Ligand code: ITT
């Protein structure tokens with residue numbers, strides 16, 4: 001059983017839909033979110049803290065909306081911005097821009113207290129490249145006794161639109177991909193194209209081999 005560490009029930013619904021409810025359970029633990037410009041180190045730090053807390057395999061999910069014309073805002077601050085000004089005001093910020101392109105990113109950080117074998121196989125290499133792109137080269141900076149963490153990143157491109165749809169959560173109503181906002185998609189449809197779905201696919205493939 002995998003402990004999906006999050007306070008957000010929307011994330012759990014998607015992870016359970018993807019991996020199956022025999023595999024995943026929510027652990028409602030509010031780990032420390034460090035301030036960083038990238039999601040990778042935030043998720044890695046959270047996974048180490050959660051593993052130390054529970055002593056069982058954990059998966060931490062850090063996500064955000066990055067708006068091109070706003071220099072990537074709200075990005076790693078997406079949760080804070082949703083809680084303070086709210087999703088509609090983020091749409092208002094983007095509304096006046098000619099370029100409405102944006103992306104969702106999700107980084108999953110897995111920690112079970114064990115080392116990961118370096119492997120020459122291409123899946124692992126891609127993961128390392130994705131992890132490096134996610135700012136995950138945090139091993140260089142951490143002290144020697146830091147717990148090993150494995151990162152999986154997913155990205156989906158789309159554009160900012162006026163809010164539509166009742167499904168999903170968070171910024172889903174203002175993010176359109178292929179003509180539909182993510183709030184107009186079922187959980188299954190969203191998982192098939194989303195940042196989280198893509199990160200879960202990479203994780204699932206790797207975890208099955210473990
Ligand atoms: P945890 O940290 O406890 O997991 P959180 O909701 O605070 O829950 P994040 O720190 O990753 O999660 O913040 C991400 C923000 O982006 C938050 O406001 C979410 O509602 C939003 N978000 C994350 N994934 C999303 C998705 O798939 N669709 C829409 N909004 C999303």
Ligand code: NA
Nearest residue numbers: 007033079080
């Ligand atoms: Na959070």
